[in-house]
Amino acid sequence: MYLNCHTYYSLRYGTIKPEQLLAIASENGVQTLALTDINSTTACLDVMRLSKKYKIKPVLGVDFRNKAEQQFILIAKNNQGFQNINDYLSTFLHDSRLKIPTRPEQNIDHCFVVYPYQKGKHFELKSNEFLGISPQDLNQLKFSKWNKFRHKLVVLKTVSFQNKKGFNTHRLLRAIDNNTLLSKLPKSEEGQPTDMMLPYDELCEHYNEFPELIDNTNSILHDCTTAFDVENPEPKNLKCVTETEVSDYQLLEQLTHEGIPYRYGKNPKPEIYARIKKELHIIKEKGFVSYFLINWKILKYARSKDYFYVGRGSGANSIIAFLLRITDVDPIELDLYFERFINLFRQNPPDFDIDFSWKDRDDITQFIFREFEHTALITVYNTFKFRASVRELGKVFGLPKSEMDTLTRGKYQTSQLDSMAQLVIKYAKFIEGFPNYLGIHAGGILISERPIHCYCATFMPPKGFATTQFDMVVAEDIGLYKFDILSQRGLGKIKDAVEIVAYNQPEASIDIHNINQFKEDERIKDLLRNAKAIGCFYVESPAMRMLLKKLRVDDYLGLVAASSVIRPGVSNSGMMRQYILRHRHPERRTEAHPVLAEIMPETYGVMVYQEDVIKVAHYFGGLDLGESDMLRRGMSGKFRSREEFLKVKQKFFDNCENDGKPYELVADIWRQIESFAGYAFAKGHSASYAVESYQSLFLKAYFPLEYMTATINNFGGFYRTELYVHEARMHQGTIEPPCINQSFNEAIIKGKTIYLGFMFLQSLEAKTILKILNERQKNGHFSSLDDFIDRIPISIEQIRILIKIDAFRFTEINKRELLWEAHLKISKTVVQEHIVTLFKTERINFSTPELPSTDLENAFDQIELLGFPLCNPFHLLQRRSTNPLRAKHLERLIGKHIRIEGYLVTTKNTRTSNSKEMFFGTFLDRDGDFIDSVHFPPVAQNYPLRGKGIYEITGRVMSEFDCITIEVSKIEHLAIIEDPRYKIESENPTFQRKKSFEDLKLQRKHRPLVNSNLKH
Template sequence: MYLNCHTYYSLRYGTIKPEQLLAITSKNGIQTLALTDINNTSACLDFVRLSENYDIKPVLGVDFRNGAQQQFILLAKNNNGFQNINQYLSTFLHDSHLKIPEKAPQLEDTFVIYPYKNQPDDALKDNEFLGIKPQDLNKLKFSKWNHFRSKLVVLQTVSFENKKGFNTHRLLRAIDNNTLLSKLPKTEQGKETDVMLPYNELCETYQEFPELLENTKSILNDCQIAFDFSQEIPNNQKSYTNSETEDYDLLKKLTYKGLSYRYENPDEVIYNRIEKELAIIKEKGFVSYFLINWRIIEYARSKNYFYVGRGSGANSIVAYLLRITDVDPIELDLYFERFINLYRKNPPDFDIDFSWTDRDDITEFIFKTFKNTALLTVYNTFKFKASVRELGKVFGLPKAEMDMLTRGKYQINQLDNLSQLVIKYSKYIQGFPNYLGIHSSGIIISEKPIHYYTATFLPPKNFPTTQFDMVVAEDIGLYKFDILSQRGLGKIKDAVEIVKYNHPEKEPIDIHDIKRFKQDENIKHILRNAQAIGCFYVESPAMRMLLKKLQVDNYLGLVAASSIIRPGVAKSGMMREYILRYRFPERRKDAHPVLLSIMPETYGVMVYQEDVIKVAHYFGGLSLAEADKLRRGMSGKFRSREEFLQVKQLFFDNCKQKGEPEALTEDVWRQIESFAGYAFAKGHSASYAVESYQSLFLKTYYPLEYMVATINNFGGFYRTELYVHEARMHGATIEAPCINTSFNEAYIKGTTIYLGFMFLNALEAKTVKKLLIERQNHGIFKSLDNFIDRVPISIEQLSILIKANAFRFTAVNKRELLWEAHLKINKVSFEEHIITLFKTERINYKTPKLPSTFLENAFDDIELLDFPLCNPFELLQNPSKHPLKATQLPDYVGKIVSIEGYLITTKNTVTKNQQMMHFGTFIDREGYFIDTVHFPPVASKFPFRGRGVYAITGKVLEEFDCINIEVVSMYKLAVIEDPRYADTPKTIAV
């Protein structure tokens, strides 16, 4: 009896979760319900899936509105009608300038309901009806429509559950309208009566108009919607060629064609694995999926794009032979069943990484090549702190009070009423969808039109995007293609090109010669000693220390390290246990015999997702189908579902039956649970390790070129400053940008690196473009006057270049150049110089002699580049009191020392007692790393105070050859006063 129901996917309007709406419906004795979110179909498929649990017949539609103004409701008679509604809605979601009309279009297999206040002037069509709200009933008695009751239906809107829901609705509307709650217009909000009434009460309300009840019931009876959630047959594009038979023949042909590229002498093991995989791929209906991925990477290779195929797809030899991945599953004994098995119901997916500069072109190729394609959405939800600020504005709280609330520095009972309401409702709306975004990588290619399942919107990337997320896509059997971008591949690709121009005498680099890289002794050395700054996935402080502890110098060790570093293994305490068993073989005897037999390579420690499956199957007695439910739980997406909890109980029951000690079972399960949301498939780690080796090779043999590529791709784990420092540590001379030598990006010439114009704060791209075009067309600049004559530029933009010392070739002090510039150039930025027959003579003003000091230059660097080009220790106000060096720390293990370090990065974490602690990374005066740990009492007493040099006092600790300092006190050292603004600047000769 309800034709107009909203969930909280009626964004910033509705307040009911989809499943909560079904529960309310069931409680009120309603057996059929129409879900009609406002301009949105995000909840539709999940609503249909869940309705079975509540014995409720679902009906789908959309409430079409301009803002809060309801125009009409469209209901789908069947799946075709739903597709038509989605297609119609998408026209407005693709073009924000279009307004929804008052009159609905004639769409096949749909019903139209107009609100009484929007009653049309002309006659209603067969599928059109007028919705009568309870408050309209008195007016209806005196209306012409009282004589046309066959066209009238019940329109009791449901937007919230109760008074609290209505209050929440008003707050959401105020947020949406960016207004104070007290100024929210009535026209921008629903009615407090927009709640669900029990069936009997609703009938009683309309008892004088029984025809309305019958008409409503008739419409709902005529609507039938059905989707298959069994996932038995994928709903992706069925065939890549003209038929599924041709698909399989092509896949088989391509697979065997790839043998000669991958293996010199393929043996029976390889052939058996190929046949096994092809049979399963065919049976599960994933042939076209493999071929579409193959077509994507074929295009990438034709464009010379670097890519990495990773994820559980790397467990497949077919993927390896198709060159979707570069990981040999035979070499690593990868478990194909982790990727696809006959018991796995939900579809698999490949993750393919491209350089961040290439991904958009790959995405465009996919949309042009495959018919029914869309990006997946992601629900951006209200976060607590952001909600506090939004609601604080709605209630008119001052900024200082909102700051205090977001920091959590309050006692709830000491807050005034408004602040308490802000906290209360911020917690309530936490997790509500706020707006639809784009999934970081997910693309679906469907057999049916995308609008069969959902409406689409058009975000800034201009690719149609679904209104449901990846979880719903998997539920309906639409498995996604993950097309990701990362800067690591951009660094590798650019480094290869930079080596070409800086070392033209060298042979071209075969960056895909991974087998040679694995055997290279120099690469082993920098890996073992963790000298991998800038290298993909192995440069972070945590990874740097783990590599030292493990003394990794081989591929398998690096693959394990890539997974061990994940929070799941670390959280379970098994990272430390793995290190102990790795370094001390006698420790491996402590492992449970069954676990050791399942995971001999990792000494009985669960490291990969495959390990979890194997332990669940062999130790916990779960079937492969049950173990796959566990695997899905590991992803973090399905943990709340009942099936995961059922598997948990089964695991314990089976272990008890087998006679395993309860303590051991609990410990093993604790390790399994710690993997949730964090674990890597082994193939995923192996794929990462391949990219790590490529970057390690470049860092080993071409460190300067690789650092330039790293800088130009905006670094990695660290700020640009550290990569500039790392280049200097490898012998580079670092130069500030120069108008005659630099480009937009950093440029290397021999061992000299010129920073690019793009690193100068506030320098506009159009200025750089004009400069570079003029220099390319007419040669280098001779003087400041020559530059001003040739490049149209404002005084503000020119000042940036002068302060950056980009005119140092003139040998004129930059302070004098600034005077000249202000005297010779108009403040207006000219688009083009006007060419005249006679050149105007420029007046040469005599400027005063103004020396530029070393310290002034350093502060200009900090202002324009965000870091000084000099050693930051040279900017301290007072001379160093602690001459201790990082390289000397091993001599002081167990002792209290004081040392000075320039802060590079920090990592914040929370202890079991929910107290904040930190890990710090510094460099000493000579540029070597200092690692620190700050336990809660010290962390609160001696906090980090931003970038700068700190005096650190603490105890030197050593664990597995790793040195760090347990800090007992820490103070930030004062830097000199900025001499550009000081009354009596200190002068240091340049």
């Protein structure tokens, strides 16, 4: 009876969750309903999956609308009809310029079409087309010609809300969507307050004078059947890369054996062949052959383009992946547990996360879309967050910004709020978690055996690739498993650094893939031991820097372990501390339970990797591999536990009790297992990270300035650009601001001098940069400011940026004088392209006073335009410091209370076990060395940090595992000098300069024009 039901995936319109819709229908005695979200099939498969629980037959369709205006409803008779609807809907979602017509232009096969009465009453209806009569239309119908054609009429009772609160929420969502005040929302943009579900019998009573409509509606619903295997789905990814599954397997075997000499030389050990045989058997048995070949094909293309990539995740546990060059981690060397990757109990395909440089990923994506027929990106649901909802609803209710700021910060007593503010809070909480709009998954791509539109419609985001309307969880529920094509800046840094070394040190020879040599390199070992890894992938953060020191890491296995130990699952459960203690003190390794020590000798009986959890569950807790695989899913960030842990918890305890293991020990081990939920790395994943870390460590050790240049150009890593500029300076590099004749868009290095690029200048337009670079390439360097103005059409605002950053310093004319000249010679009118003339007109040279600028003024210009000064920030202190204490002295002052000054680099906010806020700080001392601080809740509350700058830190020097920190008792933000560019007349002649500048403009105004063609 219900042909038009909406969930909240009718974005910014519907207010009912998919499962809630089924629950409401069940309560109202409805056995069949048509899910027809507005221009969306997002919820269709989820409703199909959940419908059995509520004993409801779902029918699938779409409500086609232009904004809130309903045009028609398409209802699928079967799976082919659903695909046809998705095809048709996607034409509009791929091109926003297209408007949905009042009637489909072509016949949509295997579908019913229902028109709202007011739209369709003038149509001549085809056999599959009907007029929908709403309860409000019944009186009018009695006097209409259509009363004689009841066989073409159906019940059209729209369901968009559960209750009055749902309707109120709907109005707010419509106001947000229309960016208008609620009081000004047009009625045409709203649904009807009565668009709620009625009990089946009550709905029939409304139409008791028109029983044919009820029969017609029930007949349509009866004739519609769509089916998807959502309980035990078979994989629906592309089945064959070659022509058949047999030839696929033969190709996989061939590629595997061709890769042996490359990876293991001419005489591989017998265990390698045994491992290959075992893996090939399981891969074939599970039907995952095409999954490997698809990844191989993608990466073969990447290598042909010289793209850097890293294959990571549990896929690194596979020797087949290693031999196919999908990963670069040797699972034999690291004794990686293949069953973590694939086992006979695992239903879904394995996971390869392939990282590319952010510059290369789009081309890889284009290749995939070209190479494979049925391909789409996966969406993510961007939901309403509470704070953002407060702000959106505040605008809808017309609250002033100051009041919205108060509400978003949460600094209010609810009882003291007025009624309007209370409504904002109430509804912000209600819509929190509602889908707001569809985005794009970070890297998920579907490669399907059948057209994507068999399962959902697709839309076209700005990236230009068709994207599904459902997310990866729904995709996996029906057997569509994603390929992860990700990007990271670390790979971009490595690739760019190799290229920069090639031009700055052409005599150097680099094999960046020679990981085995890197593992034994003493310079790299020294960087690791001393945690001097700023800029290096995954090992540069303050937490990782401290962990490397605590573990005294200087080898590959140690770095692999550290990459996983740092994860929240290990660190938050107390296992990190146990691991450090047992690593540093071998005598403490006997504290491990004998079974755990035997399972995990490499990590001293401490669970560090996902594999360790699976092994403990299997060998210690007696769970079979299928049940252990539930834990693997629970540890996956995709599912965040999704009840998998609870499903096997009781069996784990029962098995241990039957084995006579002490309850306290079992409870503690289970607590450790649970702490891994959503926060664990597979060992192969950590090993893949470690390989990339070694590549960046090698470049940092031997080519630090080139590597820092690449890091700066790739917009850093964990820290802001400023720290990488500082790090280059610490390696004896000279940092120059952008220069008109030397700089490019990105930073470049010449010898030991790094010229920052134009792209780092705030407000400098891309088109201005392009003009400069094109003109310089075409006609050579600029000789003067006049030469630049003659050759580059530029506004006064843009040239001011270049002059203030001292980009014309090659002229050896002070930039203050250049600013005057520019103001006199450049018109404030719209900039036109210069016209080349036969004779070059001499420009008027004005006589300007000598106006020297100071280094301090330069520093403030740099802060304004780059975001940081290129001088030592301690030179900007208002009071010159006489404190001699530096970071290098702290080791001798453990336990002492000290005062030291530091320039703030970064902070990390966290909460104590009783939910009080505290934070950790990272600072630089005057010499450029790191100071690490701990700010416990009382200090964090009484002495909050106030942004960038230099602080005087008072506290006690502490040491733990050779890591020095300051436990802060007081911290004070130190004042810097007043900006010398804006001092008052009595303190600085700048004021008089401005006055002189005004005088000069007046003189220019009354000066006769020498040449009427001259542009001023």
